[in-house]
Amino acid sequence: MLILRRKAGESFLIGEDVKVTIIATKDKEVQIAIDAPKTVSVLRLELANAMRENIDAADEQSLPQDLLAAFSMLAGGEKEKPEGDKR
Structure with missing residues (x-):
């Protein structure tokens, strides 16, 4: 398992097609945005x-x-x- 630390506004890639961006963090919750091709099930x-x-x-x-x-x-x-x- 890979563990990453990211701040709000920062992103990381999964493969070449999936971009995950940290939108906000509050208390113990994290909001993320996932930009992936329609062929990828999320x-x-x-x-x-x-x-x-x-x-x-x-x-x-x-x-x-x-x-x-x-x-x-x-x-x-x-x-x-x-x-x-x-x-």
């Missing part, structure tokens, strides 16, 4: 983590019958498997 870490969790949850596969049974139980419906269900 996300707060907590948003990137939430996106990953959403993608992982969406990737989980459930059988339609299982989903219907779960919804039925939530609605207070029948808790037994339908007739003909051989599982």
Whole structure:
């Protein structure tokens, strides 16, 4: 990990395309501006983590019958498997 000290108004480069400028500092907060090509994704870490969790949850596969049974139980419906269900 690289640690830099910059004052308000000072900048640094990441690669050749991304410029980060310190706009202001106050107490324990820092305002920064990021100038990057539109092809470069810039996300707060907590948003990137939430996106990953959403993608992982969406990737989980459930059988339609299982989903219907779960919804039925939530609605207070029948808790037994339908007739003909051989599982």
